Amino acid sequence: MAQQSATPAATTAAPPSATPAGGTPVPLASIPPASAYAPPGAFPPEPLGFYTDTSVCIGCKACEVACKNWNGLSSRNGGVNTLSGDSYDNTRRLDGQHWRHVKFIEQFSEDRTNGRWLMMSDVCKHCVQAGCLEVCPTGAIMRTEYDTVVIQADVCNGCRDCIGACPFGVIDINPVNNTAMKCTLCYDRLHRGMEPACAQACPTASIQFGPIAELKQRAQARLEQLKSQPRPESRPEPRLYGADESFLGGLNAFYLLDDEPEVYGLPNHPALPSQHLPANVGLAAVGAVGVGLLGLLGLRKRRMDEFAAEARAEQISDRGATDPGMTLGSDEEAPHA
């Protein structure tokens, strides 16, 4: 696999915990240490990121689960949910609890002679010019040595500025701790020389992790291969999205798409909030942003309340016959404020 050259930790297992729940030490002697597969220590500080080749995404959602597992994210309502009816997508969006989300797009002509089912694992784009970072008033959002964008939960005051500033709708408040959360590109794992959990879990190498420069070369080669293959005339060309600097200075999580971005729910020309501002409007603009923000907060609050009510109703109807003792306390999220 070409991936291995860029990701020495590709085969590294999750670090074995030294003291399991029972309190008995694990005999590590028989388990090869992580260093047997990968040199210890961090990746060199250079731009790292994801190249997601949607043409080989099989929609298995292993990335969603691996992400939640590694990052300790809970399931909405302890896993109880309603069928969305929107293809196989039942988690529905990226938000504070879903840092990876697989989209399913069904496109079929009525006679089925022309049909396809597109899948795409969506994630924070780790923009080179990041709107969230630009608006964060507390400095909770930082750019790391790997050129990724990370929200520090202990500095975030939950003001929600970043939610509106993100052109991709990636960020949301995690109701468990009421701070803004999103993909960290597994910052903690990178420090250990491990690739992000989603990329490791991806069985088809749809999600590839590595130095951006190398990923771009790989993506370009794949694009050329796809372009050389026969394709229905009516179908738009495959393309790379965010692999160059045409918007936001480029995306450190970029995509190979098999259609126009809008088909995947991606904006065609994403922009920073500040790009909409005339130069030097200064305080007036800040005031306006403030007013807008208050409105946004109100909207947001209302949506959260609705969501909480909906969730409670679902819980009651879906759990009607279920023994309350069966609910998993550790995974049950905190009730919404």
Place this chain on the structure above:
Amino acid sequence: MRLGRGAATTYPGSLVHSDAILIEGSNMAECHPVAFRWVMQAKLRQPNPATIMHADPRFTRTTAMADIHAPIRAGTDIAFLGGIINHVLNSKRWYDEPFFQEYVKTYTNAATLINPDFKDTEDLEGVFSGLGPYKEGKWGLNGFIGQYVSKTWQYAGTAVGEAGRSAATAQSGEQGVQSGQPGAAQQPVSGKPPYDDLVKSLVPPPATTDPTLQNPMSVFQLLKKHYSRYTPEMVANITGCPQDQFVRVADTMLNNSGPDKTSAICYAVGWTQHTYGPQMIGTAALLQLLLGNMGRPGGGIVALRGHATIQGSTDVPTLYHSIHGYMAAPSILKNHETVADYLKTETLATGYWANTPKFFVSYLKSVYGDAATADNDWGYAWHPRITGDHSHMPMMIAMAEGRVKGMFAVGQNPAVGGQNAGFQRKALANLDWLVVKDNFETETASFWYRSPEIQNGELSPESIKTEVFFFPSAQVGEMEGTFTNTQRLIKFHHKAADPPGDARSDMWFTYHLGKRLKQLYAGSKEPRDQGFLNMTWDYEPDPEEVANWRIKDEPSALKVIREINGFVTGKPDQHLAGFAALKADGSTTCASWIYSGMYPKPGIENLRAASRNPAPKTAKLNGKELTGAELSWGFAWPANRRALYNRASAKPDGTPWSEAKAWVWWDPNMPDPTTGKPGQWTGLDVPDFALAKAPSAKAKPGATGLDALSGTDPFIMKADGKGWLFAASGLVDGPFPTHYEPIESPAPNLLYPKQQSSPVLKRWDIDGNPRAQPADPQFPYVLTTYRLTEHHLSGVMSRWLPWLAELQPELFAEISPELAAEKGVGNTEYVRISTPRGQIVAKALVTRRMQPLTVNGKTLHHVGLPWHFGYQGVVTGDVTNNLALMVGDPNVTIHEGKAFVCNLEKA
């Protein structure tokens, strides 16, 4: 049964070499996503990406990745594949390309002449010669509606093996068979170890052949005739697949096979779960032999077996009809009175199975240890013998009749997973005791107070006498052990933590149960107890194995593995290096011959199943270094061979068919390591052939074992060394796969109007198991059941896990917008799906991925239902298998869960 071993012929990693991949009877991307990575690697290959094809009723996540989708009606795969065979045999390329001629003439039984009394389904309107009524035995639940006497299916003037040998498929116990081999010289034999004269007495006269393939009784001519009416028009009428799509698939397979190209076929339970499942798989094997794809890199058949160790559970079997290593379980219905009788009945004198006496005696030594001696016939009389079909469905029927008193459900959840699940839950209520050992309190463990039968008042907790015991299970990371995954690859897993509380491994449970029962029976003089008392049962852990753990009485996995691998009798530290070391005189002890070699020396560092070295084998060919299989990553049975029958990857003269597809070849200069003589098979894998047998070696007339085969006979498990286009034995329902309709079908059998479904299938006409008649207007839709990536089987490992539960939180029925409009159903509205067995409610998932097909001029709808849901767990839903019918394939008693009929209405 056509190739010699009941397992995937190759490994998923080999798919990166494929030029075309046909996935059929499998939703590989959803149900085997990790193996599917290799399909994606083949698709990503630059240059020359592989062409991916998916033949399936639904447009699934697998189809989404495919270049060609062939929509077919569920259950019509033999018509589809038979159509490809006919297309190949009518193509110009197949006759013009010398490769196909050479491969098929040399490596298959195409030229062999068949008994002149053989009659094909073309002669007898849908049945083969030899069909008669079935005579039920003592057990009474075998379920056959007819039986073939397969005498006329044998080779002309000889026989290559008797029908019913379970080493091929299964029904060893249910159809009495003759002892010995017809045509073999009957001479008195001693019947004493090492049984050489016994084996010698079984050698049949050689088969007669017609290398021109022109004789009308040659396998090739019979095959051509058998499929001659499987035309593209017929295929389209039966399967509903548009003709042009079918032809695209057939041409892609043909054009991507040849000396420098290979095509692979991947299948899973979409093929097995039919009343003719093994025959579907046989059609694929037949096609792959015709296309010369067997034994070659990127070719073969990938049998996608269940997670995580379904392959392992048939190798070291939980099956009733076979003992370890695909030997037949001793049966009262065969001449199995003594070891000599057993060996006479079961041994194939030519080919590798001639070693059966070594495998069998070493097995008995592993069961009874020192108590097994030549004087007491290795303790054989103590060994349990089967009396009929004791597989899942007949056992549940026996339970419903009150003939079964107790049951262990370990890692199994029949209240959700069983066919006609309502019937099975009611059967559980007839037990005296039920032990459920699982991760969570499953539907089976809670049937007595929470099942639909309790809810609707059919049963009440007060009226159920069954005493239910629930034992919590340890998880994989909480025990040592092995998995054998889909490519026969045995992998050891370490223990990472003690299980919490009273949770214990299955091995702990079984071992301590056995110890306590031995104590209970100690001192018994009853003859029936002697086998149990004489059984070896010592897997006590060494102190250092449990020093770091809270649980000190966990049995030693390594000691179990040692017994499976084999050792010199009386010297457990002298492990066997492989099955070549086995003896039939009691001097070796080995539970499962096929696994021998996985643990050649004591110490975990020598356990090849635990090795994790990904470096591939390399070899030089014409000065160029090539890379091959990852031979140090785990251990694949047999003998660590990764692609089976790989002698066929070389031409008859021993050189590779092409550099692009070089895998195993004959090096005339390389010295043989044992004899030092020049000449050895070598290459990128472990050769699946006698290492020093030159391509020019001739078969020795009258010899036994591999000596009876020539240097160009790659299928060493077969008595004639050939890949079988015609299966003279091993199958109870015919030597050629034939299109039959599922027992519940909306369509007539267009090819054989007088024979709607298999004439020898198994069915149980009992109360509570009613079925729909063919083309029943009350049940007009084809129902197919399946799994989703997000859940596992009956959901015990997924519906209790919130991260997985939220991904697919509710049961749904996938239907087309056309059917939804007909029924006035909107997306996510509730629908009621009914069959003669029951009805369930699910939300409609209306999608164009479901496609109405035109079958025999009429529009036909499919209804798709996952079967993961039940009444326990974090997310719940109706039990899909309440709808399914208990009906069985005649070879392996698999049910028909992939194609039956239903009605659907708005709820």
